[in-house]
Every structure is written in structure tokens, then in C-alpha cells.
Amino acid sequence: MKIMICPVNGPRPVSEFFCWGEIRPMPDPDTCSDDEWADYVFNRNGAPGVKKEWWCHSASNTWFIVERDTEKDVVLRTYLYGEAA
Amino acid sequence: MNVNAPVLLSPVHAALLARNPVWSEAGVTPPAVLGFDGNDAQRAAAVGIADLSHLPRAGAKGPGTADWLAAMGLPVPLQPNSWNQLPDGGLIARLGLTEFLVEGDASITDTLMQTDRAAGVYPVLRQDASFALCGARVNELLLQTCNVDFRTLDAEPSKLILTSMAGVGVTILYTRTFTHPCYRLWCDGTYGLYLWDTLVGIAEELGGGCIGLNALR
Numbered sequence: 001m002k003i004m005i006c007p008v009n010g011p012r013p014v015s016e017f018f019c020w021g022e023i024r025p026m027p028d029p030d031t032c033s034d035d036e037w038a039d040y041v042f043n044r045n046g047a048p049g050v051k052k053e054w055w056c057h058s059a060s061n062t063w064f065i066v067e068r069d070t071e072k073d074v075v076l077r078t079y080l081y082g083e084a085a
Numbered sequence: 086m087n088v089n090a091p092v093l094l095s096p097v098h099a100a101l102l103a104r105n106p107v108w109s110e111a112g113v114t115p116p117a118v119l120g121f122d123g124n125d126a127q128r129a130a131a132v133g134i135a136d137l138s139h140l141p142r143a144g145a146k147g148p149g150t151a152d153w154l155a156a157m158g159l160p161v162p163l164q165p166n167s168w169n170q171l172p173d174g175g176l177i178a179r180l181g182l183t184e185f186l187v188e189g190d191a192s193i194t195d196t197l198m199q200t201d202r203a204a205g206v207y208p209v210l211r212q213d214a215s216f217a218l219c220g221a222r223v224n225e226l227l228l229q230t231c232n233v234d235f236r237t238l239d240a241e242p243s244k245l246i247l248t249s250m251a252g253v254g255v256t257i258l259y260t261r262t263f264t265h266p267c268y269r270l271w272c273d274g275t276y277g278l279y280l281w282d283t284l285v286g287i288a289e290e291l292g293g294g295c296i297g298l299n300a301l302r
Contacts, residue, residue, distance in 0.1 A: 008182065009166065009247055012233075012248065015249070059247045059254040060180065061181075
């Protein structure tokens, strides 16, 4: 059983969590170019590596950030939004 | 009892009704089950599951909630995922960082629902299904339905756990409020019937089953 550490609820089986995908900062639509906006809307980065993702502990609806190596599928760090990145 | 009467009923009312329960005295709403047959105590000794959905409860969340509840004289738990006993026998639970569940006497929950809320306090509708699990083999039932080792709760009496049980998000704590030490469990009311049927089925396999309030207290 894979274990993930929720910042509030502690270590739990990964089946209690779901992933909401990579954190993707939105460019300012008033100042960015059309190419930058189209890239943000349509393209996703599928290259493996260390990424920051939104995850949720579904039993308590706790949303938090996971730093995960998507190549090795290893969770490096979990923390609440607003805590030191 | 007239089931068509416009009173608040337990989410598992239909399942209770099918087992011919002995209800609490008329006029108490929502009604509580006092017992089922003469064997409630035997089932409670093995694995007993009682429906406590009738207990009055209130919920609130938001960054100003802890201060708002403390100003009303309630013993607010300081740690996330912990709970405190209320003087009248009810409880106040801190679910996560800023959400609270209060269960106990209707005078307290009614006050919470009717008092003007401070800034940063938002009401939470609590229409939970709430059960109590007791008995010598209750941990076998928990092991079959859940991934958390609940025996640690006995050593940390103020702790509560939010986890997934048989696929349903639940809040669980361990209490010695009743004569029988038991696990209290809350889940969304719409999952109540499924969870009740699942837990009663496993409890019956373990030599127990559903019990009424009289076997618990």
C-alpha cells in the first residue's frame, strides 16, 4: 500500500487522495501574447521530472501541494498552500 | 409511528424500521431507537452498532470560527483533528484547521444556529448519519473496512480521525461517554444507509449486529 502524508491528517493510504494536476500559474491575459495564452490553455507539460501538483485528501477535503518526481513516482514533499514553498 | 409525519428522520430510518425497533417516547423528535429485541446486550458485547443520528448537532467553519465559539463559552479544541467534551455530555470537534462540529444538548446547538455569526464564520449544514460502534470484536470490523489503526485512539483520547471507511468519508473518535467504550462515527447522510447496511452485515458475521441506545448506556 502506498502512503502519502497529508499536511493536516498525517500518513494515509494513497487511495484516500486524488490528484488535481500540475500547478500552472496563469499568465495575465491583458498583457501576455496570444501564443503565451494559447500555450497556457491548450498545452500540458508531459515531460517527467520534479513537479508541483494539487492533491486533495478526499475524506477531509484538505487541499495541499505535493512536490513529486513524476519520473520515479516519488513524493518529495507535501505542504499546505501558503506555507513556505 | 406515522412515517409520513413531517419530522426529521434518521438517514437509516427505513433500515431501522424493518427490524421492528422500540422507539423512544412519543414527542421526541427525531425519534431514537432504544432497542430491538432481548438480545441487544449480547450483540453489544460482540460488535454492536447503534444509530445516533437523532442527536442535535451544528456546524460552522471559517477563519473566525474558533474565536466565535470560544466567546460563547465552548471549550474549543486547539489542535486540528481533536475534540473536547462539553459539560452537559455533548462534544465539540475540530475537523481540520477551521471547521467545527458541535453535538449535544439542543439548547447549545440551537443557540449556535440562531446566534449572529461573526466575520469569517460560515454555517455548515450537518445532516449526518451518526453511529456508535462497540464490543470486543469491533477492531475486526474496523480492520475490514478501513486502513487506519484505530487502537491508537485509546491512548490519545482527544484525537479524532477523518478517513475513508468502506469508500465513504467518515469522522471517527473514541469515547467513554457511555457505559460501553465505543467509537463514534459521522458520515454524510446520503451515504448513511449504504454504510449502515455494510457495517451491520459485517457485525452480524462477527456475532453482533444492530443495537439500541439502552444497550449502549
